[in-house]
Amino acid sequence: MKQFISALDVPGIPALVQEALHYKNNPLADRQLGQGKRLGLMFFNPSLRTRLSTQIAAQQLGMESIVFNAGQDGWAFEFADGAVMNGSTVEHIKDAAPVLSSYFDILCIRTFPGLVDRDQDYAEFVLQQFIKHIRIPVVSLESATLHPLQSLADIITLEEHKPAARRPKVVLSWAPHIKSIPQCVSNSFAQWVNAWGQADFVITHPEGYELAEDYTRGAQITHNQQEALQDADFVYVKNWSSYNDYGKVLHDGAGWMLDEQKLKAAPAAKVMHCLPVRRNLELSDEILDGPRSLVSQQAANRVWSAQAVLSRILKSL
Numbered sequence: 001m002k003q004f005i006s007a008l009d010v011p012g013i014p015a016l017v018q019e020a021l022h023y024k025n026n027p028l029a030d031r032q033l034g035q036g037k038r039l040g041l042m043f044f045n046p047s048l049r050t051r052l053s054t055q056i057a058a059q060q061l062g063m064e065s066i067v068f069n070a071g072q073d074g075w076a077f078e079f080a081d082g083a084v085m086n087g088s089t090v091e092h093i094k095d096a097a098p099v100l101s102s103y104f105d106i107l108c109i110r111t112f113p114g115l116v117d118r119d120q121d122y123a124e125f126v127l128q129q130f131i132k133h134i135r136i137p138v139v140s141l142e143s144a145t146l147h148p149l150q151s152l153a154d155i156i157t158l159e160e161h162k163p164a165a166r167r168p169k170v171v172l173s174w175a176p177h178i179k180s181i182p183q184c185v186s187n188s189f190a191q192w193v194n195a196w197g198q199a200d201f202v203i204t205h206p207e208g209y210e211l212a213e214d215y216t217r218g219a220q221i222t223h224n225q226q227e228a229l230q231d232a233d234f235v236y237v238k239n240w241s242s243y244n245d246y247g248k249v250l251h252d253g254a255g256w257m258l259d260e261q262k263l264k265a266a267p268a269a270k271v272m273h274c275l276p277v278r279r280n281l282e283l284s285d286e287i288l289d290g291p292r293s294l295v296s297q298q299a300a301n302r303v304w305s306a307q308a309v310l311s312r313i314l315k316s317l
């Protein structure tokens, strides 16, 4: 594997899930693989899970990792080709990329969308400018449109908790929020569940929150949350802002927070969220603190997701 920015970079998701579960049982099985190799982690946005789980995964593969909070500590990057740099940007990606290529063997990048210019965000302008100018493999730590390390951890979690004898019903359910939130986690979850192909997949959201069809194709989509929840095995709860009315908050969220009353229609349902979660806005204390919640297991699986991906890339260097 030469890069990891989308499910499309993975030839077979079930095999990668098995590699992750192998590392979960044997964390140090490949502790020589990354000897002498160095991982760069560049953050333009905050992180708890992604940063720490990727560093732990690198360490278990014998790699050294260095975190750079580019959004706070670095010179302001210019990404536009041909820019006259007489404003606030100081260092062009064309100049920084060769430097980073000489320091690191793999570069991981977190860069959120601006949620203003849809074409620019969905072209993955920042991530693609890195990829264009860098000479080492790039791993997404969540980009403008996708969050593949999260989605792989989510599929690992589905694999571990799915019913033994039948296809699981997986529901992605929109949740309230006070801010304009990226579509990345939801796009990515939809892309991976569809590519995995081992679930009946339903997406439910208020009108106006349709996600990009490239990711949702294959899912059943309904504005009726209660109907969607019927007999669900997994409910993935997530807020996102509008894709069509780009970046806008269109609905105050009233009536959309998942609670035990709604889950009477799905007595066996497990509840998932990528975290961080706004308690009693996106999801109730009752659910998060109860036996249905898989949120800690998902976050724990971020280590095995990152380890499987880094291992694949190390083997291809």
Ligand SMILES: NCCC[C@H](NC(=O)CCC(=O)O)C(=O)O
Binding pocket: 142, 179, 181, 182, 183, 184, 185, 274, 275, 276, 278
């Ligand atoms: N990395 C995981 C989630 C990142 C982002 N959450 C946020 O921005 C939360 C911000 C807040 O709650 O104020 C999202 O949901 O796409």
Ligand SMILES: NC(=O)OP(=O)(O)O
Binding pocket: 046, 047, 048, 049, 050, 051, 142, 150, 274, 275, 276
């Ligand atoms: N779920 C997730 O990506 O968390 P962080 O933003 O804390 O990395």
